Amino acid sequence: MRMRVALVYVGQPESELRPVMSPPIGPQLLGSLLLEHGADVELFDSRLQPADRLLAAIDDFDPRLVGFSYLSPNADEAVTLAHAVRGPGRVVIAGGVHASIHTEATVATGAFDCVVRREGESAVLDLYDRVVAGEALPPIVEGTAWPDVDALPPYADFDCYRGVYASSDAYRPVYLQLGRGCPMQCTFCELPNRSVFEPPRRRFRTVERVMAELHEYVRRWGVDFVTIADPIATLNLPLLMGVVRRMDAELPHVGLMFNGHVNRFSPALAECLGEAQAGRDREGQRITVWFGFESGSQRLLEFMRKRTTVADGVAVAELCRQHDVQVGANLLLGVPTETDEDYAAHHAFMDTIAPTFPNPNILNPLPGTEMYDYCAARGLLRDPDDYSIWRDTDIAARGEGPVLGIDYERVLATYRRYREQPEPDPEPRYRSWASDD
Template sequence: MKILLAKPVTPGKLVLNCIPPLGLGYLVTALRQDGFNQVQILDSVKDQLDYSGFTKVVKKFKPDVIGFQIFSQDLPSLQKSLAIIKKINSKAVTVAGGPHPSGLPEKSLQSFPQLDFVFCGEAEVGFPILLRALKSKRGFGKVPGLGWRDRAGRVHLNQQVFAADLDKLGFPAWDLLRPQDYPDAPQGIIFKNSPVAPIMATRGCPFSCTFCAGWTISGKKIRRRSVGNVLAEIELLYRQYGVREIHILDDNFTLNRNYLKDFCHQLLKKDFQISWCCPNGVRLDTLDKETLQLMKKAGCYYVSVGIESGSDRILRLMKKAVTTAKIKKMVNMVVSAGMPINGFFILGFPGETKQEILKTIKFAKSLELTRAAFYNYLPLPRTEAYRRLIDSGELKEDDIDWAHIFQADVPYAPPSISREGLKNLQRRAHLEFYLRPKIIWRLLKEIRSWQQLRYIFKRTKAYLGG
């Protein structure tokens, strides 16, 4: 059985981040462990494929099963890709997983007749079981996390099962992911050394932020790989693939301070040096000065934190369990430890006013942040904020333009602000934050190549709506 795991074509879109698809890499390893060895990964984003190029790959490889990693903005591409696949081979089995199918599994199957299955959440446990069921022509009712149709067309969703022992999953299939083929700074504009590779040491998030859908993939219970297992992967990447920087993509890497300290101490004992950072964000309330200094000594050169708002009222609506006063105190502590810090902010949260957004911009400028990113609020399925919008009638699921839910667009704006007005506020936030001498000087010092400079201009143009 031939299996193709793919990131879909993204025609005409500005791709701000291009990183090796770890989820697909883990799936390959799970399939290989189960005896399915004819597996390929297709990253249409990295390879800059159009639909013609995608068609050529499918015709050449002739897969029996095609699995897609799908974000909400990929839906138009998914529809076209499914049509291409079924035209080439009507018997090919199509599967979709990732954030969007995990958020709207039933809707995904109902909206795409040519999509045979979806996975809700992690699929390392369920995907090999699905393939065995297809080979033996058994039923699908016991495949964990699977969404499927019966013969009458009714949609069924099986209960999710999360891998309990992450060490047993093995490493992602780096022989197929090939980190050296990706941009120097796959996770953003800043890097210290290259090539760069992403890793995940933990999964799950126990917190209840009303805007976040991370738990729909990996659940609310924290699961950790052993420190030895994580360091073995880092050493493999260093020695076999020439990687010189690691980006840790966990939602909560710093949550357990003893685990974090053990990681740093063991990394310091290695006979090689590698830079690393936490670009996806960590919680400020998990950090202290001693731990930050240890992280820096072990090679960490910046952390990102989700600050989200400069309004205490909005922070309460988000269930962030923190105040602006505490945020300011914690940011000062991080800076005093000598650790550069990047702040994430959300603009246009449901119920937010223009005055509160302006307050957030002012608050961001008052903090000693190295960098900041201002994102428009995204109505992500299965989140508490999303459910409130749908239940109140303020937002209708069928009216959401999923194709344009990414950084440079405005999929939603609060009633008191127009979408164009919110986009202008986002532009204003970035301009006011970055057009300051100390910030410009910091950025200039961090630029290490013309490629990186071009990337900065491209990203700036996207955020400013150019």
């Protein structure tokens, strides 16, 4: 029996003009596996139409199984939508990072028949089979890692995102993964949380499979930009360099952006990126490395357990500059304990590295992170149940921010200093991460 499955992504609009710049990996991957498994699958995205039209479109498709995927800032919206799609003969499930951390709370909303924790590939196929067999689902399923990340299929060509990939302004980005697992222990991130996520077994794909997948998207959608979504794409340097060299030789018109790590960067990688950039100059394409520097203050780096040094941050930015590789610099503001001295250090650091894309972010600690526990234990959270993104404009309008005891005037002044800097690149289209993460 072929059963209809709807996978619904509920997220933050990525920009006013293009609410979805790059379709999310999770639903595309799970949907593609379900298709291969024999399901009739459609994807839906809350950012592409208003809620009433979204619900009408899901109803028209009339799925038996509906899966929701969302991050913490959109959890309330996802629960509201899930309540609205529930109905006789429909099974509604949830998965993703938020559902993995807030599993019991997600079950308690009453919006879902089943909540999947951790990685979803094996679980979603199993749940599909159980629904086909008419079995009731358990309220919580512990997802298990897909045995071989290199054997995951390329994304299928779903109606939902075809228009996004084909949008007319010629910027057609796609997310790819080189592997899974992050070994870092940063206090502001959920992924080191061992009570939720398994210790990282680093699993990598092969250059061959990554390139085959990319060629498929270039042929099918005219993709001209790749964003590697791995939290640290430089974990496996030979793999990354293999992909960059093949892209240089085979796809010189395709731009590239990825997250690097200060401790996992090398002169050989910078040289390799520089050569690929030279090949792209004719095509007007750029290579950008984003670094989660987070701070110019060594004291704050230690407080956040970044396990990096300011001096090493300066060194990797300099390596990129020498090879004409653009640098995106994430900086985290509004961190408990920060002082004027720390801000002076941020400014000295940013002046020294002069990043192509300075990207200040304002901290709102999320549950499941050590930073959240630190703030909660000291009564520093304005509202422990608020998982929203606090934009500079929200803070300015309210005259307060998510963490008590922070000098938000100083935060806003610094935020604006970096956000309002004139851009060295006349083409701002590669800034998708800068505007959202």
